[in-house]
Amino acid sequence: MTKRSIALALCCCLACSPACATTFIGVLWPWLGPLAAPGLVEVVAELQSLPDVEVVTYLHSDWPSLVDDINRQSADTHILVIGYSLGANNAILVANNTNYIDSIIALQPSIFTANTALTGKVGRIVEIYNPNPWMTFGGMGSQKLEGPNIEYITNNDSHPGAPFNPEFRDLVKSEIARLAAEPAPNTAQSEVPAALHPTAPATVPPAAIGGKADASLQRHRGS
Numbered sequence: 001m002t003k004r005s006i007a008l009a010l011c012c013c014l015a016c017s018p019a020c021a022t023t024f025i026g027v028l029w030p031w032l033g034p035l036a037a038p039g040l041v042e043v044v045a046e047l048q049s050l051p052d053v054e055v056v057t058y059l060h061s062d063w064p065s066l067v068d069d070i071n072r073q074s075a076d077t078h079i080l081v082i083g084y085s086l087g088a089n090n091a092i093l094v095a096n097n098t099n100y101i102d103s104i105i106a107l108q109p110s111i112f113t114a115n116t117a118l119t120g121k122v123g124r125i126v127e128i129y130n131p132n133p134w135m136t137f138g139g140m141g142s143q144k145l146e147g148p149n150i151e152y153i154t155n156n157d158s159h160p161g162a163p164f165n166p167e168f169r170d171l172v173k174s175e176i177a178r179l180a181a182e183p184a185p186n187t188a189q190s191e192v193p194a195a196l197h198p199t200a201p202a203t204v205p206p207a208a209i210g211g212k213a214d215a216s217l218q219r220h221r222g223s
Contacts, residue, residue, distance in 0.1 A: 022052045022053070022054065022076070022077050022078070023052065023053050023054070023077065023078040023079075023080055023176060023179050023180060024054050024056075024069070024070070024073050024077050024078070024079050024080070025047060025053060025054065025055045025056070025080045025081075025082065025176070026056055026057075026058060026066040026069065026070065026079070026080075026081045026082070026094070027040070027044055027055065027056070027057045027058065027081075027082045027083075027084075027087070028057075028058050028059075028060050028063060028066065028081070028082070028083040028084065028086075028087030028088070028090055028091055028094075029057060029058065029059055029060055029084065029087050030060060030084045030085030030086050030087050030110075031060065031085060031086050031110075033059050034057070036085075036160070037084055037085075037160075037163055038160075038163075039160070039161070039162070039163030039164040040082075040084050040107075040163040042163075042164075043082075043163060043169055043172060044057060046169075047172070047176070050176070052180065053176065056069060058087075060083075060085070060086040060087040060089075060090050061090075063087075063090040063091075063093050063094050064097075066081070066094050067093075067094050067097045067098055070094070070098045070101070071098060071099070075184070075185065076184035076185070077184075077185070078102045078103075078179040078180070078182070078184075078185060079098075079100070079101045079102050079103070079185075080101075080102060080103045080104075080105070080175060080176065080179060081094055081095070081101055081103070081104045081105070082104075082105045082107070082172060083104070083105070083106050083107065083109075084107045084108065084162070084163060085107070085108055085109065085110050085140055085141060085159065086109075086110050086112075086113060088106035088107055088108060088109035088110075088127070088143075088145075089106075089109045089110055089113050089114075089115070089116070089143065089145075091104050091106050092104075092106075092116050092117075092118050092120075092145060092147070093116060094120075095118060095119075095120035095121075095122050095125075096116070096118065096119050096120040097120070098120060099121065100120075100121045100122075100123070100185065101120065101121070101122045101123070102122075102123045102124070102179055102182075102185060103122070103123055103124045103125070103126075103175050103178075103179060104122055104124070104125040104126070105125075105126050105128075105168075105171060105172060105175060106125065106126070106127040106128070106129075106145060107128050107141075107162055107163065107168060108128060108129050108130060108136060108140070108141025108142070108157070108159055108162045109127065109129060109141070109143035109144075109145055110139065110140045110141065110142075110143055111133065111138075111139035111140070111142055111143045112139065112140065113143075115143060115145065115146055116146075117146040117147055118145065118146065118147025118148070118150070119147075124149075124151070124175075125145075125147065125149070125150050125151065126150075126151045126153065126171065126175075127144070127145050127150055127151070127152050127153065128153045128154075128155055128162065128165075128168055128171075129141060129142055129143065129144060129152070129153075129154065129155070130142055130154065130155055130156060130157055130158075130159075130162075131144070131154055132156070135156065135157075135158055135159075136158065136159040137159055140159045141157070141158075141159040141162060
């Protein structure tokens with residue numbers, strides 16, 4: 001999808017109109033929160049300026065609060081979860097503890113935590129990761145998530161550079177436009193699942209942060 005197409009879709013579908021359902025976006029920060037993700041801070045600020053979109057951010061360890069907020073949404077609200085680094089890993093925990101999520105974008109999940117398999121119901125999940133751990137501080141952005149129908153996109157980005165990649169940002173915008181154009185979801189979000197909040201895995205990520213973005217992405221799909 002071109003940038004012009006994305007812009008037109010956002011203008012048409014996110015404009016105040018009864019034909020377009022609202023979208024709740026939960027963003028899970030990496031370790032050290034927004035301080036470690038200036039690129040994602042920019043993305044969040046841009047998303048918060050869109051109409052008919054509610055954007056709430058969470059520390060990666062505060063994923064149970066995102067579960068609670070998703071379960072409080074009305075049945076006509078679309079749900080998009082964006083997770084970066086450890087936040088991408090914990091997006092899976094969110095999905096496993098909610099009834100349904102329309103879409104998840106997982107940016108460079110970390111190997112420095114348990115790789116919990118996806119068992120929850122997600123309409124679409126796209127993971128962007130760098131399979132070379134030496135380019136992401138030993139694997140901070142090199143975990144390949146486990147689950148059915150995950151769309152994998154490999155990149156050559158450094159870990160802090162990944163949120164600056166324009167293709168990641170275009171993916172976020174196009175996914176919002178796609179959800180806004182769809183009918184209101186039929187799955188009610190109000191019921192709290194029986195298995196509530198398992199213990200989050202312990203994390204011991206490295207402290208080093210640095211590097212520059214490489215804007216090239218090579219797409220492929222897998223499961």
